[in-house]
Amino acid sequence: MTVVQRPSPGRTARPGRTPGPGRGRASLAGRRRREALAGYAFVAPDLLGLIVFVGLPMALALGVSLYEADGFGGYTFVGLDNFRLMASDEQLWQSVRVTATYVATFVPLCFLVSLGLALLVRDHFPGVGGVRAALFAPNVISLVVVGIVWQFLLIDKQGMLSNVLRPVGLGNVSFLGSPGLAMATYVLISVWFFMGYNMLIMLGGLKDIPREFTEAALIDGASSWQRFRHITWPLLRPTSFFVVVNSMVGAVTGLQAFDLVYVLTRGGPANSTSTVVFYIYQQAFGFNHYGYASALTTVVVAFLVVTTGIMFVATRGGRFHAE
Numbered sequence: 001m002t003v004v005q006r007p008s009p010g011r012t013a014r015p016g017r018t019p020g021p022g023r024g025r026a027s028l029a030g031r032r033r034r035e036a037l038a039g040y041a042f043v044a045p046d047l048l049g050l051i052v053f054v055g056l057p058m059a060l061a062l063g064v065s066l067y068e069a070d071g072f073g074g075y076t077f078v079g080l081d082n083f084r085l086m087a088s089d090e091q092l093w094q095s096v097r098v099t100a101t102y103v104a105t106f107v108p109l110c111f112l113v114s115l116g117l118a119l120l121v122r123d124h125f126p127g128v129g130g131v132r133a134a135l136f137a138p139n140v141i142s143l144v145v146v147g148i149v150w151q152f153l154l155i156d157k158q159g160m161l162s163n164v165l166r167p168v169g170l171g172n173v174s175f176l177g178s179p180g181l182a183m184a185t186y187v188l189i190s191v192w193f194f195m196g197y198n199m200l201i202m203l204g205g206l207k208d209i210p211r212e213f214t215e216a217a218l219i220d221g222a223s224s225w226q227r228f229r230h231i232t233w234p235l236l237r238p239t240s241f242f243v244v245v246n247s248m249v250g251a252v253t254g255l256q257a258f259d260l261v262y263v264l265t266r267g268g269p270a271n272s273t274s275t276v277v278f279y280i281y282q283q284a285f286g287f288n289h290y291g292y293a294s295a296l297t298t299v300v301v302a303f304l305v306v307t308t309g310i311m312f313v314a315t316r317g318g319r320f321h322a323e
Helices: 021-064 081-088 090-120 128-140 143-154 160-168 179-207 211-219 224-253 259-264 276-286 290-314
Strands: 067-069 075-077
Touching: 021 067, 021 290, 067 290, 081 290, 090 179, 090 224, 090 276, 128 179, 143 160, 143 179, 143 259, 179 224, 179 259, 211 224, 224 276, 224 290, 259 276, 276 290
Parallel strands: none
Antiparallel strands: 067 075
16 A cells, blocks of 8 residues: 655645745845846936036036136136126027027917827828828928028018018018017927927827727717817826927027027027027127136026926926826
């Protein structure tokens, strides 16, 4: 007769060795450590680029802002004199007012146009891919080239737009020579250029909204406005936050803040389109006041950091709701 030994209570009948709680925790900690290292490895190239091309120039600008530098090797330590000079610089404050006007008009207008276009091309219809590509097409062209083309179209009395408007009595309108119209033209060209890029971002946010929510509201008899107000807009707020912040930073320091101004108007007429970034360029490369230009750059960067930080805190990182 063969005697079969049964496992005693508290022991497992499976072969092998079961890891204890300590070994399980160590294995989990090791896996997390490997995942963290992999994440750092993926982030490292971008982080290195930020340090080399953003961090170091910012540190150098902060250092140069404490000197009177002429760009020819002459450095004289002046401490905070460059920062004190800003308070009495009337042309600087004129540039600040121009930049504030531009940001206050460009950011909301570009946001509304981009959102409207994203809603129009959200659903599938024949040729939707071509429409999306056409709206995004300006972004693949250099902004300098865009400025030259628009300058050719808007040249006083001889541009193509003047010829088109001449039959209705508007052929002599100076779009780039009038202080009021120059700013409006600058804003509209900027919106035309960037609306396709922001449209794609908004379209991605719209596609991320579950269709079940909209279908349920449609079954309940909700109108198009009610579906947008109570479903689409609340779920689109994080994407909207990114678009607004990105547009604001771009409007203050980005390409359109300098390239279009330089090509179209050179800050004129009567400094009506001279933004802060263009004024910094003039101080550095026009008048060789590199120390003062560095101080202005430092203040602009600090302003953007503080403003963006306040927006992140107020919106809880763009989520607009408590955790």
